[in-house]
Amino acid sequence: MPNSPDFKAWASERQERVEGVLDRLLPPEQLSPAQLHQAMRYAVLGGGKRVRPLLAFAAGEIAGAEAAAVEPVAAAVEFIHAYSLVHDDLPCMDNDSLRRGRPTCHVAFDEATALLVGDALQSLAFQVLCEQEDVEPGRRVEMVSILARAVGSRGMAGGQALDLASTGQELSLPELENMHIHKTGELIRAAVLLGARVSGMLAETSAARLDHAAKCAGLAFQVVDDVLDAESDTQTLGKTAGKDARQDKPTYVSVLGPVQAKRFAVELRDEAWRALEMFDDKALRMRQLIDFIVLRRS
Amino acid sequence: MPNSPDFKAWASERQERVEGVLDRLLPPEQLSPAQLHQAMRYAVLGGGKRVRPLLAFAAGEIAGAEAAAVEPVAAAVEFIHAYSLVHDDLPCMDNDSLRRGRPTCHVAFDEATALLVGDALQSLAFQVLCEQEDVEPGRRVEMVSILARAVGSRGMAGGQALDLASTGQELSLPELENMHIHKTGELIRAAVLLGARVSGMLAETSAARLDHAAKCAGLAFQVVDDVLDAESDTQTLGKTAGKDARQDKPTYVSVLGPVQAKRFAVELRDEAWRALEMFDDKALRMRQLIDFIVLRRS
Numbered sequence: 001m002p003n004s005p006d007f008k009a010w011a012s013e014r015q016e017r018v019e020g021v022l023d024r025l026l027p028p029e030q031l032s033p034a035q036l037h038q039a040m041r042y043a044v045l046g047g048g049k050r051v052r053p054l055l056a057f058a059a060g061e062i063a064g065a066e067a068a069a070v071e072p073v074a075a076a077v078e079f080i081h082a083y084s085l086v087h088d089d090l091p092c093m094d095n096d097s098l099r100r101g102r103p104t105c106h107v108a109f110d111e112a113t114a115l116l117v118g119d120a121l122q123s124l125a126f127q128v129l130c131e132q133e134d135v136e137p138g139r140r141v142e143m144v145s146i147l148a149r150a151v152g153s154r155g156m157a158g159g160q161a162l163d164l165a166s167t168g169q170e171l172s173l174p175e176l177e178n179m180h181i182h183k184t185g186e187l188i189r190a191a192v193l194l195g196a197r198v199s200g201m202l203a204e205t206s207a208a209r210l211d212h213a214a215k216c217a218g219l220a221f222q223v224v225d226d227v228l229d230a231e232s233d234t235q236t237l238g239k240t241a242g243k244d245a246r247q248d249k250p251t252y253v254s255v256l257g258p259v260q261a262k263r264f265a266v267e268l269r270d271e272a273w274r275a276l277e278m279f280d281d282k283a284l285r286m287r288q289l290i291d292f293i294v295l296r297r298s
Numbered sequence: 299m300p301n302s303p304d305f306k307a308w309a310s311e312r313q314e315r316v317e318g319v320l321d322r323l324l325p326p327e328q329l330s331p332a333q334l335h336q337a338m339r340y341a342v343l344g345g346g347k348r349v350r351p352l353l354a355f356a357a358g359e360i361a362g363a364e365a366a367a368v369e370p371v372a373a374a375v376e377f378i379h380a381y382s383l384v385h386d387d388l389p390c391m392d393n394d395s396l397r398r399g400r401p402t403c404h405v406a407f408d409e410a411t412a413l414l415v416g417d418a419l420q421s422l423a424f425q426v427l428c429e430q431e432d433v434e435p436g437r438r439v440e441m442v443s444i445l446a447r448a449v450g451s452r453g454m455a456g457g458q459a460l461d462l463a464s465t466g467q468e469l470s471l472p473e474l475e476n477m478h479i480h481k482t483g484e485l486i487r488a489a490v491l492l493g494a495r496v497s498g499m500l501a502e503t504s505a506a507r508l509d510h511a512a513k514c515a516g517l518a519f520q521v522v523d524d525v526l527d528a529e530s531d532t533q534t535l536g537k538t539a540g541k542d543a544r545q546d547k548p549t550y551v552s553v554l555g556p557v558q559a560k561r562f563a564v565e566l567r568d569e570a571w572r573a574l575e576m577f578d579d580k581a582l583r584m585r586q587l588i589d590f591i592v593l594r595r596s
Contacts, residue, residue, distance in 0.1 A: 027451055036451050036459035087417060090390075092409035111390035112462050115413070119385060119420065120451035126424045127446035130439045137435040141428045144442050148425035153325055153334050153418035161331035164410050 007288040011054055014067065014074075018053040019045070021071045022078060025128055039109045039117045040124075044082045047100030047238070051293065052077040052188060055217070056195030058286040062210060062279050065199035072132045073143070073194040076125040080151055080187060083121035086114050088160065094243070101238035122151070135198060143194050150190035159183025163249070171250040177219065180252075184225070185218030192217070209275045216272035217290045223265040224294055226251035227258060236298050269294040305586040309352055312365065312372075316351040317343070319369045320376060323426055337407045337415045338422075342380045345398030345536070349591065350375040350486060353515070354493030356584040360508060360577050363497035370430045371441070371492040374423040378449055378485060381419035384412050386458065392541070399536035420449070433496060441492050448488035457481025461547070469548040475517065478550075482523070483516030490515070507573045514570035515588045521563040522592055524549035525556060534596050567592040 022044055029038040053074035060070035089096040089104040090111060097107050106114035129143050149155055159182025166179060192214035196202050202210065226244065230253040234241045244251045252261040272290050276283040320342055327336040351372035358368035387394040387402040388409060395405045404412035427441050447453055457480030464477060490512035494500050500508065524542065528551040532539045542549045550559040570588050574581040 031452075033451070033456045033459035033463065035463065036456060040451060083417075087413055090413065092388075092413060113459065115385055115388065115390060116451075116455045116459050116462075118417070119381075119449075120455040122417065122420050123446045123450035123453075123455065126442060127450060130428070130442035130446065137439045141435045141438050141442075144424060144428035144439075148421045148428065151417075152421035152425060153331070153338060153414075154329075155421075157414045157418040157421065158331045158334060161334035161411065161414050164414075165331065165333065 004288070007285070007292070010285055011289075011292075014054055014057045015050050017057075017067060017071065018050050018074050018078065021075045025072075025075050025079075025124070035109065035113060036116055036120065039105055039113045040120060042108060043086045043105045043114075043117050044079065044121070047102065048078075048082075049296075049298075050074075050078060051221070051289075052081050052191040054289055055188060055191040055214070055286075058283075058289050059192040059195030059210065059214075060198055061285055062202070062206075062276075062282045063196040063199045064201045064282075065195070069134060069198050070195050072128050073191075073198055076128045076147065077187060077191040077194065079121045079125040079128065080147070080156075083118040083125070084151075084156060084160075084187070086121070087118040090114060093160075093164075094247075096240055096243070098234065099239050129194075132198075139197060139200055143197055146193055146197070147190050150186040155182060155186035155190075156184075159186065166250050168248045169250060171255065173255060176250055176252065176255055180219055180222040181215070184222040185215060188218035188221060189214040206278065209278055213272040213275040213286070213290070216268045216275065217293060220265045220268035220272070220290065221293050223252045223261055223268065224296065226253045227261050227265070228296075228298065229253075230258060232298065238298065265294050302586070305583070305590070308583055309587075309590075312352055312355045313348050315355075315365060315369065316348050316372050316376065319373045323373050323377075323422070333407065333411060334414055334418065337403055337411045338418060340406060341384050341403045341412075341415050342377065342419065345400065346376075346380075347594075347596075348372075348376060349519070349587075350379050350489040352587055353486060353489040353512070353584075356581075356587050357490040357493030357508065357512075358496055359583055360500070360504075360574075360580045361494040361497045362499045362580075363493070367432060367496050368493050370426050371489075371496055374426045374445065375485060375489040375492065377419045377423040377426070378445070378454075381416040381423070382449075382454060382458075382485070384419070385416040388412060391458070391462075392545075394538055394541070396532065397537050427492075430496075434498075437495060437498055441495055444491055444495070445488050448484040453480060453484035453488075454482075457484065464548050466546045467548060469553065471553060474548055474550065474553055478517055478520040479513070482520040483513060486516035486519060487512040504576065507576055511570040511573040511584065511588070514566045514573065515591060518563045518566035518570070518588065519591050521550045521559055521566065522594065524551050525559050525563070526594075526596065527551075528556060530596065536596065563592045 026041050027037045029041055031037050056074045057070050086105045088094050090106055097104055105117055130140050162179040163183055229244045232241050269290055273287055324339050325335045327339055329335050354372045355368050384403045386392050388404055395402055403415055428438050460477040461481055527542045530539050567588055571585055
């Protein structure tokens, strides 16, 4: 269960680990250009549940990788996630002023700096992935390719474009799923695939099962996000609540209603769990984490 | 000489080549999300001197690489360049409406789309570099690292941050050089290093000489840009002229005056040429290209 002391201890240890790695990999804030580096650190450090890094660690456990070996991957996906939040919050996108309980990057600094923060964090993610000294080059190349495809125009950035185009539109369930799979799902999937790829120990069938679980988890994450946006409050979320309805964006809540949306998230959790059965105990953390994603309150 | 029919034919052949590769590597505009793909193609295709790809090809010749082998590198650096132009033109940065003789991306589409175009083009550049099937993985990893460092917070994005911070300030010559080396120089240097790295045939000393020539060429490029911004007109440039003075930005013209700035560009050309001496005839195109960079009118 996600509330078990055992899972909490596991997650805390990994979260601390990833805070340390992010801190080490980000340029120090005294280094020129100092304001850009301060803003990069502001956008990445001190907040966030680090769900994507946790997924990478849990996938690493399935594939038999040590936590230390997964650290660069965990950092790379979090840099990408942070970049996407900074750009999504910009006035020309969601125009949001609150994130992780603090002013968004462009409010704390300025728009131009926030734009560059996102740009530089994306580069840093690829730098970190390709400079993993303990991973053989052939595998590093695969990892860069996985991440680049997951975040490009056919992945996360494409999902954002679909999201923009959907404002004020009615979407069918398949269209909504397609948007969410790209916007949120592709990076979550990449976090899992990359975490498992560090060790290179998964057979093809196992990798396919894990990927299926990751897809379900990614979609579940966004379904729950839609529910929380509709039902929670700004204080609890640390970001502006009720935004989807105000911006007239189609969501799982607007399409399915809140009850069905929650049921769908649980179904996705169950489907992910079934895909993980073959991994037995090695998938303990991944199962708990997916449970956490579905049951979280913020 | 850059005006020789021989150089023009060489450059035209390479420019056609790179247009074809960019066109093939960009997602088709019918592919979902269609508007994003249209905007990416708008931002990249149909315009531009393709100076960075040409530098990659010329460096490839020095290292003994076939033009076809350099194509992915040429495309990757041009995707990065196009992304940087789209983001630089945004209202929160230079707020420019004209580029390559046409409306800028955010004017032709909208700001949110332009933001995503830049983001997706950056990912595409790394995807193309790491998916070069004919280059051994160890070298691809090095290439991703070179590009990621060249464009990140200590490279191109950092140069933009310095540029923003310099508006309305007086800069010393070393400060100005530092800003320009990052803003423009790092990507030009990466174009040369990556073009030479495709074949992997350069010894360490040769690579260092070539890198020095690339640094001089990159700085010369920006010095000439400063001169053209001050002395040319919008029609000739295909982008807004006189912008630096209007925005009160320190440039080589504002610091050195136009005569000294032009002299400095020629000195940099001469220094680059000296660094290329050891390559004899193999550096013919690189010498002509650097000449072209210094003598260009737009």
